[in-house]
Amino acid sequence: MERNGDCFLGDKSEPIVHFDAEEPVLSSNLFLDHVGEVVVTLNSDGLSWKLVESIPNEQDESFCLQIKGVSKSETAIKISDVYAAEFINWGLVHESILANAVRYLLGHASEMYRFVVHFVQRSKTRPSLWAPSVYTFGHKDLQTCQMWVNRINASLDMETGRPKNLLVFVHPMSGKRNGCGTWEAVAPIFSHAKVKTKVTVTQRAGHAFDVMASITNRELNSYDGVVAVGGDGFFNEILNGLLSSRHKAPSPPAPTDFINSVGSDGTVLVHDANETLAEPSDRNEDQSPLLPSSTLVGSQFMNSNVSGITGTEDGENHTDQDPEFSLPNERFRFGIIPAGSTDAIVICTTGTRDPTTSALNIVLGKRVCLDIAQIVRWKTTSTSKDEPYVRYAASFAGYGFYGDVITESERYRWMGPKRYDYAGTKVFLRHRSYEAEIAYLEVKSEKTNSTPEKGLRGSRMQASRGLAKKSEKVPCRVNCNICNTKPIHNLARHATSTPYSHPDESRWLRSKGRYLSVGAAVISCRNERAPDGLVADAHLSDGFLHLILIKDCPHAFYLWHLTQLARKGGNPLNFEFVEHHKTPAFTFTSFGKESVWNLDGELLQAHQLSAQVFRGLISLFASGPEV
Numbered sequence: 001m002e003r004n005g006d007c008f009l010g011d012k013s014e015p016i017v018h019f020d021a022e023e024p025v026l027s028s029n030l031f032l033d034h035v036g037e038v039v040v041t042l043n044s045d046g047l048s049w050k051l052v053e054s055i056p057n058e059q060d061e062s063f064c065l066q067i068k069g070v071s072k073s074e075t076a077i078k079i080s081d082v083y084a085a086e087f088i089n090w091g092l093v094h095e096s097i098l099a100n101a102v103r104y105l106l107g108h109a110s111e112m113y114r115f116v117v118h119f120v121q122r123s124k125t126r127p128s129l130w131a132p133s134v135y136t137f138g139h140k141d142l143q144t145c146q147m148w149v150n151r152i153n154a155s156l157d158m159e160t161g162r163p164k165n166l167l168v169f170v171h172p173m174s175g176k177r178n179g180c181g182t183w184e185a186v187a188p189i190f191s192h193a194k195v196k197t198k199v200t201v202t203q204r205a206g207h208a209f210d211v212m213a214s215i216t217n218r219e220l221n222s223y224d225g226v227v228a229v230g231g232d233g234f235f236n237e238i239l240n241g242l243l244s245s246r247h248k249a250p251s252p253p254a255p256t257d258f259i260n261s262v263g264s265d266g267t268v269l270v271h272d273a274n275e276t277l278a279e280p281s282d283r284n285e286d287q288s289p290l291l292p293s294s295t296l297v298g299s300q301f302m303n304s305n306v307s308g309i310t311g312t313e314d315g316e317n318h319t320d321q322d323p324e325f326s327l328p329n330e331r332f333r334f335g336i337i338p339a340g341s342t343d344a345i346v347i348c349t350t351g352t353r354d355p356t357t358s359a360l361n362i363v364l365g366k367r368v369c370l371d372i373a374q375i376v377r378w379k380t381t382s383t384s385k386d387e388p389y390v391r392y393a394a395s396f397a398g399y400g401f402y403g404d405v406i407t408e409s410e411r412y413r414w415m416g417p418k419r420y421d422y423a424g425t426k427v428f429l430r431h432r433s434y435e436a437e438i439a440y441l442e443v444k445s446e447k448t449n450s451t452p453e454k455g456l457r458g459s460r461m462q463a464s465r466g467l468a469k470k471s472e473k474v475p476c477r478v479n480c481n482i483c484n485t486k487p488i489h490n491l492a493r494h495a496t497s498t499p500y501s502h503p504d505e506s507r508w509l510r511s512k513g514r515y516l517s518v519g520a521a522v523i524s525c526r527n528e529r530a531p532d533g534l535v536a537d538a539h540l541s542d543g544f545l546h547l548i549l550i551k552d553c554p555h556a557f558y559l560w561h562l563t564q565l566a567r568k569g570g571n572p573l574n575f576e577f578v579e580h581h582k583t584p585a586f587t588f589t590s591f592g593k594e595s596v597w598n599l600d601g602e603l604l605q606a607h608q609l610s611a612q613v614f615r616g617l618i619s620l621f622a623s624g625p626e627v
């Protein structure tokens with residue numbers, strides 16, 4: 001083959017369309033920029049190519065390819081990694097020639113029609129980190145290039161789950177106040193992928209909530225998802241906006257449901273399903289969490305308008321004409337492009353904190369299910385008489401230390417992400433503890449080693465000794481087996497399989513005392529300050545919360561716990577003053593005056609609350625952490 005411009009324009013590269021038994025295969029001689037003439041084949045799996053002229057020897061080839069940044073091993077791309085093919089008109093295509101004697105690379109370039117294929121490249125050292133990449137192919141014939149673009153786009157159209165139309169909310173003041181810059185950096189990925197985006201830059205806190213709460217289901221159903229460009233708190237606002245008027249489910253038991261149910265030894269509460277539970281007759285059982293409604297409170301939350309969350313902007317209520325928005329909803333997904341201060345949800349669901357990786361997960365239509373905690377506040381202060389108020393959390397709900405840090409950090413928002421370090425240090429130095437009572441549902445098959453055998457007495461007996469050993473921790477990963485397996489107790493359709501209907505499989509236990517913190521992690525909550533998260537083996541979609549009770553302890557011990565949290569491979573739960581319970585639900589009552597909770601980084605004042613987890617209630621554009 002001659003290495004001059006004319007050779008690119010030779011006649012031998014007419015496209016060939018084969019029809020084998022199953023699928024048409026397109027094959028042509030094209031020119032791959034910086035590589036040379038290649039025979040390219042497209043089938044249902046993707047694109048592959050072979051150099052027309054072989055390169056003298058392996059060593060020379062890798063030398064050549066390394067210099068030009070084209071890996072020898074990459075002679076194929078899966079269609080599942082491709083997100084766009086675009087015709088880019090007439091221009092230069094470079095050819096690589098190895099001048100083998102001096103191992104010196106000469107680049108020849110010729111002009112021709114060109115098209116680009118956009119695809120996702122995974123980092124070799126950190127597979128969860130993705131980058132956009134392109135191959136540029138050329139041919140003398142315009143129609144050949146256009147045919148290739150059309151055929152690749154036709155293959156992309158057949159990929160299921162790719163979004164076409166998205167709502168995007170950008171929080172301009174998020175994190176380092178660069179939400180708009182973050183969006184501008186990733187927006188080209190969406191335009192290449194031909195994903196339409198309706199972008200709203202928020203003007204104030206609550207703006208995205210109002211839009212999500214007031215949008216009709218008909219309009220919502222016209223989108224494939226909603227993307228938050230911001231932090232965990234901003235995502236939480238959008239999540240609550242969507243769920244507030246659409247998630248219909250019975251509430252969890254209130255703390256007061258247990259007042260008269262103290263067991264004979266005065267420490268253990270056994271919630272007798274047969275006595276206290278209503279028959280789940282009129283609710284959609286597929287949407288039910290582990291908890292059927294209690295007779296006392298269940299019906300109050302069938303109508304979500306009692307949630308107390310602010311009304312819709314235009315006063316619209318979702319009337320009969322508006323179609324249902326089903327939950328869980330497999331098609332409609334949430335996306336997060338990290339621009340916040342912590343970004344724990346992104347780290348836990350993509351394995352990295354990178355706006356580009358998140359954008360690529362979205363355009364490729366990746367999907368993971370996420371558990372969502374429903375938090376019902378029954379009382380704001382010890383004396384207030386409130387309507388129940390419902391909020392949802394995707395990552396974490398915490399009290400005591402966590403509530404104080406968020407309260408304190410709000411005063412220093414101007415510091416940006418550093419405010420958490422400053423506020424955390426201040427709150428740590430105060431070392432305050434709070435008196436509270438917690439009741440939680442213990443599911444026997446999921447009992448953690450730290451679960452006290454007999455409530456308080458058990459906890460006094462060094463309940464947390466011998467917590468799960470490191471080797472027993474199974475972290476959540478891409479295609480996680482635990483998240484993909486439906487446990488028997490979650491098959492709400494079969495009423496006989498719920499924990500309530502098998503009192504021997506679950507029971508309510510109580511813990512009462514002084515706590516430095518009470519935390520419920522829905523997911524591991526990995527972040528840059530806690531590389532393994534609060535609970536290293538928490539899963540995205542197993543239907544459980546991890547309740548972490550840090551009992552009052554000497555300051556030095558608490559510091560020890562915090563340093564374990566900050567260490568990769570640390571063991572923050574392996575202390576006698578730490579209780580760890582894997583539970584689908586819990587209730588909480590404070591005995592103090594102040595009572596502040598932190599829900600996904602947002603403040604919630606609550607003297608009495610209960611929480612329950614809804615397994616896989618929402619879907620996220622993410623593929624899970626590659627840890």
Ligand SMILES: Nc1ncnc2c1ncn2[C@@H]1O[C@H](COP(=O)(O)OP(=O)(O)OP(=O)(O)O)[C@@H](O)[C@H]1O
Pocket residue numbers: 171172173174175176201202203204205206207229230231232233234235237339340341342343344600601602
């Ligand atoms: N335009 C706006 N101006 C002021 N506040 C806003 C605006 N838009 C949203 N908010 C609110 O800002 C709060 C914090 O947002 P966000 O979570 O993005 O930032 P962060 O706190 O820096 O990050 P992280 O939650 O990851 O720590 C949210 O409660 C959100 O409601």
